[in-house]
Amino acid sequence: MIDLNIGQIAAFVTAICWTITPIAFEAAGKRVGSLSVNFIRLILAFFLIGIFTFTTRGMFLPLDASINTWLWLSVSGVIGFVLGDLFLFEAFVLIGSRISLLIMAVVPPITALIGFFILGERLTVLDLLGMFITMGGIFLVILVKGSNEKKVKLSHPIKGISYAFIGAIGQAVGMVFSKLGMGNYNAFAATQIRIIAATVAFAIIITLRKNWSSLALALKDFKAVKYISVGSFFGPFIGVSLSLLAVQYISTGVASTISSLSRILIIPISIIVFKEKVSAKEVLGAAITIGGVALLFI
Numbered sequence: 530m531i532d533l534n535i536g537q538i539a540a541f542v543t544a545i546c547w548t549i550t551p552i553a554f555e556a557a558g559k560r561v562g563s564l565s566v567n568f569i570r571l572i573l574a575f576f577l578i579g580i581f582t583f584t585t586r587g588m589f590l591p592l593d594a595s596i597n598t599w600l601w602l603s604v605s606g607v608i609g610f611v612l613g614d615l616f617l618f619e620a621f622v623l624i625g626s627r628i629s630l631l632i633m634a635v636v637p638p639i640t641a642l643i644g645f646f647i648l649g650e651r652l653t654v655l656d657l658l659g660m661f662i663t664m665g666g667i668f669l670v671i672l673v674k675g676s677n678e679k680k681v682k683l684s685h686p687i688k689g690i691s692y693a694f695i696g697a698i699g700q701a702v703g704m705v706f707s708k709l710g711m712g713n714y715n716a717f718a719a720t721q722i723r724i725i726a727a728t729v730a731f732a733i734i735i736t737l738r739k740n741w742s743s744l745a746l747a748l749k750d751f752k753a754v755k756y757i758s759v760g761s762f763f764g765p766f767i768g769v770s771l772s773l774l775a776v777q778y779i780s781t782g783v784a785s786t787i788s789s790l791s792r793i794l795i796i797p798i799s800i801i802v803f804k805e806k807v808s809a810k811e812v813l814g815a816a817i818t819i820g821g822v823a824l825l826f827i
Contacts (some may be wrong), residue, residue, distance in 0.1 A: 535774075535778045536774075536775045536776075536777070536778030536779030536784065537775075537779060539771040539772070539774045539775035539784075540771075540772070540775040540779065540784040540787035540788050541787055541790070542767070542771050543768050543771045543772045543775060543784075543788040544787060544788045544789070544790040544791045545763075545791070545794065546764065546767050546768030546771065547630070547768055547788060548791045548795045548798060549759070549760075549763045549798075550760045550763045550764035550768055551621060551626035551627075551629065551630050551760075552626050552795070552798060552799070552802055552803075553757070553759040553760035553763070553764075554566055554570070554618060554626070554757070554760040554764070555621040555622065555625060555626040555803075556756045557753045557754075557756035557757045557760065558618055558619075558621050558622045559622055560747075560750055560752060560756075561743075561746070561747035561750055561753045562622075562743065562747070563615065563618035563619045563621070563622060564615070564731075564735065564738070564740060564744075565740075565743060565744050565747035565753075566618055566747075566753075566757055566760075567610075567611075567614055567618055568728070568731045568732070568735060568744060569747065569748070569754070569757050569761075570757050570760055570761040570764065570765060571610065571724050571727055571728045571731065571761075571765065572728065573757065573761035573762075574720075574724055574761045574762075574764070574765035574769075575721065575724050575725065575728065577761065577766040578717050578718075578720060578721045578724065578765075578766055578770065579721065581717055581766075582717050582718050582721065585717075586715065586718065588718070591719070591721050591722050593718075594714060594718065594719075594722060597710065598710050598711070598712070598714055598719070598722070599710075599722055600710065601706050601707075601709045601710025601711075602706070602710040602711065602719055602722040603723070603725075603726035604706045604710075604726075605703045605704070605705075605706035605707040605709075605710060605723055606703070606722065606723030606724060606725070606726035607726050607727060607730045608699055608702050608703040608706060609699055609702070609703020609706075609723065609727075610703070610724065610727030610730075611699075611727050611731060611734075612695075612703075613696045613697075613698070613699020613700040613702075613703055614696065614699070614700075615696075616692040616693070616695040616696040616699065617629060617633070617692070617693060617696030617697075617699075617700070618696075619689075619692045620632075620689050620690075620692040620693035620696060623685075623686055623688060623689030623692065624685040624689030624690060624693065625799070625803070625805070626795065627795050627796065627799040627805065627807075628670065628671065628684075628685055628689075628690075629689075629693045629696070630791060630792055631667060631670055631792050631814070631815055631818060632671070632690065632693035632694060632697060633693065633696065633697050633700065634663055634666070634667060634789055634819070634822055635663065635664070635667065635694065635697045635701075636697050636700050636701045636704070636785065637663075637701075637785040637786070637789070637822050638659070638660040638663055638664070638821075639697060639698060639701035639702075640701045640704060640705060640785070641656060641660070642660075643701060643702065643705055644705070655824055656824075658824055659821045659822065659823070659824030660821065661821070662817060662818075662820060662821030662824060663818050663821030663822050664821070665821065666813075666814045666815065666816070666817030666818030666819075666820070666821055667814065667818055669810060669813065669814035669817060670684065670810070670814035671683055671684050671690055672684065703723075704776075707719070707723070707773060707776075708776060711773060711777070713777070716770050716771075716773035716777060717770045719773055720765065720766075720769050723769075772784065772788060775787075775788070785822065786819075786822050786823045789818075789819050789822050790819065792815045792818060792819055793812075793815055793816065793819065796811075796812060796815065
């Protein structure tokens, strides 16, 4: 019972972190671009976790991890942090953090489908119903009536919505590899391995794109660095680490369901911070989406 409570608390705090993080990164991304935000936040998170693990484990680097752990967590980091977050952060800029976060609710259904096709996990009728309801909640928000009442159109640019869905796929696949590689290994140290692999991958991308000058300019933007610092603390440092801690004590599905509360928590913050107008339909869609996710793991 104690273990279960630890997992539930970790997942709920993760939901709070997932509420703060996208808002901070959206604000930073609009100032300096998503690629710079991604790289800087990983560097900051690397040192934050290193200091934390040095204090708690006596190691700044995860040198006690096995080769197998390094392999799977590195793959997870590249897929989740690079592929997933690169597109997700672009979605933050294009359609905002609130809608992007709502679309990210497809991560648990995608994870369940991956488990079915690759890991041979069973899907029940209730699972399929949960997926249907989750997608229904999302479509309720992103689809609106067009000028012709008989047709519907997207409420936001298709590019931003597509990027958010690609980001969700990256997050889902990354989580599967995290589960494979982490086992009983320390969750914060595991996050640091993912960050190291992702940082190397981003450095290669920045070099190929010749974006180091843009990164230097981003570092001179005090407001952007402030937003990135806040997002890094609550995101890859606290949020990601606690999400991994949660899945060590409770099932991935239950942890995902609890952390998905961020879809609701972010609504009042978006209204206050970005002065967004949120309709009753969007609130209903977010609530339906969470209900669908919850059904996946009953």
